[in-house]
Amino acid sequence: MQIKILADGGATKPGPALSQKLGPAGINMNQVITAINDATKDFKGMKVPVEIEVNVKNKTFEIQVFSPPVSELLKQEVDVKKGSGVQKKMNIGNLSIEQIIKVAKTKMTNLLCNDLKTSVKTVIGSCVSLGILVENKPAKEIEEEIDAGKYDKEIKNEKIETSEEKLKELKEFYLKLRANQDKVLGEEKKEDDAKDAKKKKK
Numbered sequence: 001m002q003i004k005i006l007a008d009g010g011a012t013k014p015g016p017a018l019s020q021k022l023g024p025a026g027i028n029m030n031q032v033i034t035a036i037n038d039a040t041k042d043f044k045g046m047k048v049p050v051e052i053e054v055n056v057k058n059k060t061f062e063i064q065v066f067s068p069p070v071s072e073l074l075k076q077e078v079d080v081k082k083g084s085g086v087q088k089k090m091n092i093g094n095l096s097i098e099q100i101i102k103v104a105k106t107k108m109t110n111l112l113c114n115d116l117k118t119s120v121k122t123v124i125g126s127c128v129s130l131g132i133l134v135e136n137k138p139a140k141e142i143e144e145e146i147d148a149g150k151y152d153k154e155i156k157n158e159k160i161e162t163s164e165e166k167l168k169e170l171k172e173f174y175l176k177l178r179a180n181q182d183k184v185l186g187e188e189k190k191e192d193d194a195k196d197a198k199k200k201k202k
C-alpha cells in the first residue's frame with residue numbers, strides 16, 4: 001500500500017489523512033510521524049512530498065522523501081511563508097541569479113528539463129507568479145536576458161554561491177522598493193476606504 005502526502009518539513013503532526021489508512025493496516029502512527037519528521041528535518045518551514053510504502057503483511061513501512069516544489073524552495077531563499085498575491089504591485093523578495101541556479105539544480109530531475117538553462121527559466125517563471133525580483137529586476141525581464149545569453153557563463157559554470165556583498169546590495173534595493181510599494185498600497189487603500197464611506201452615506 002502506498003500513501004502520498006505533502007508533509008510539513010520536520011513538523012508533521014498526526015491527522016486523518018494518515019490515521020484512516022494506517023489504522024486499519026495496524027501500523028503505529030507515531031512511529032510513521034517520527035520517521036517522516038526525521039527524514040524531512042532539513043526542509044523546516046516547507047511543504048515536502050513524501051511517499052510511505054506500507055507492507056500490510058509484516059506491518060513495516062518505508063519513507064521516501066522528494067525535494068520540495070520550486071515555489072517552496074524559492075520562498076525559503078527569500079525567507080517568506082507565502083507569495084505576493086498582487087505580483088504587479090507588491091514583491092516579496094529579491095534573489096540573485098546564483099540563487100535561481102541553485103534551485104534549478106536541486107529540481108532539475110523533477111522538472112524534466114533537458115539542460116540547466118531550461119531549468120533556470122522554469123524557476124524564473126515561478127518567480128514571476130510569486131512576485132520575486134531577480135537581480136533587482138522583474139523576473140519577466142530576466143527571462144528575456146537569459147534568452148539573450150546574458151547569464152550563460154553563470155549557468156555553464158553552475159554558479160550557486162552568492163557573495164555576502166551582493167546579497168546585501170540585493171536586500172537594500174528590495175527594502176527601498178518595498179517601502180515605496182507599501183506607501184502606494186497604503187494610499188490606494190485610503191482612496192478605496194473613502195469611496196466606500198461615500199457609498200454608505202448615499
